[in-house]
Amino acid sequence: MLKFCRTKFVGFERESDDILKIYGTLDDTLYSMQIEIKLQLPELVIQSLTGKMRRFTTPFCEEATNFLTKGAGLKIEPGFQSKVKRLIGRPGCRHFANLINECCESIIPALICMKYKELHEENPEISIAEVIKEVKETYPQIASFCPTYSNLLEK
Amino acid sequence: MVLTYTKNKEVHVFEGENRTSEIRARMYDMCFEGEVTIKTSKTMEILEINGKIFRSFSVQCFESLKLLEKLKGRRIAGGFTKIVYGLIGRTCPYLASLVMECVEGAILGATVGPLEKALPQLWKTPEKFTKKALISFMPQMKNSCIAYTMEDDR
Incomplete structure (x- = not known):
């Protein structure tokens, strides 16, 4: 019997010559959320990171959205994924961190x-x-x- | 605006006999398409692991498939991520990412049952829905995210 399923979708859009817009959506048995990243090219630096939770398990989860601002200024380089987990995942929501890393590992x-x-x-x-x-x-x-x-x- | 790149990834966790689980992760983007299937025991030991690559422009990714066998017999526990990336990550990050999706699926699949029992009880009396109560239902989740971290532990 199926006990858990998760789907993630990532889309990249060229907003301008130096800005890449990245969309990420995560939907699973427990959670549903989306993020939008604006990435500065060619430096690969996150200019802005916003997101929204649509479905979650506890009344404390939504507060994790506030931690997304910590992603602004991060550069996609070695160690990026650990930084995201440390700044957004552990203190906020590890599924947001998972989705950010899913988007950025596709760069x-x-x-x-x-x-x-x-x-x-x-x-x-x-x-x-x-x-x-x-x-x-x-x-x-x-x-x-x-x-x-x-x-x-x-x- | 037309999307310049898209990726879809999905993981399904099935409950088997004797508390075994079968986890299937599949991913496709514009450069790659593949899947990894893992069978785990009730203690999260990897009993079987298989992979398929349908599309990739990296020859090394196809060659990495045989490395999956080295994960057989290992337990999904602390340090597993490093093992996966050390073994496969450098030759085929896509395949490593699919294995890690299975791992994440196995962990989340194991938390669905306890959460399904605990959450309706906690939501019934929202004033009693405290972090302390939540942690008492799911002690293994303590300090994993904002919901399971007491203010004093931040």
Whole structure:
């Protein structure tokens, strides 16, 4: 018998040349919440973080929304996920922290997808390795926290 | 405005015989699609673990599937996250993320039952719905988040 289910959805939207808007939704047997992140490019720094709880278990949960402001100014870099857990998860709500990390761990594939669409229009023959190379040039910091993409280039 | 990137992730936790659980996590985004299935004992020991990758442009992700076998026999407990990221995270972060989704599902699946019993009782008398009362029902959750942290412990 099914005793628990959770669905998470993440969407990225290019608001302007230097702002990426990220939406996250979490819905499960116990909780339902959503967040919106505005990310500064190319620095990958969170400009604003807002959210809302729709369903929760205790009367104390909603107060955790106040801790989301602690996310402003955080930079997506090594150690980011631990910082989110420490600043928003433990003192506030660990499901909010989970959702923020779910959104931000997608930053590299999202940047690759955006760059692919951009470059593919100019050159339909472009390979994914060339796209990743371009992404790494624009965002050199990603190599330090995602060896998979670095290794992919070296192959 | 058209979305430039989307990701969907879902986890399902099924109750099996002898208090075993089967947890299935599936994820797809624009670059990857895969799933991990874990079977756990009542003590959260991993009895079985399997993975499938349907789509990925990283060859290493496909190669990482065989590493899942190394998690068999381990218990989901403190330090497990480090083991998962140490083993798979560097070669395929997507696969590690799917394993951790199963882990989160296993933990939450185990809390649903006690919460279903405790919460209706607590909500019946909201004036008695205190953090102290909540912690007495769910002592394992103490200091895990705002709801289970007493003001003095902040």
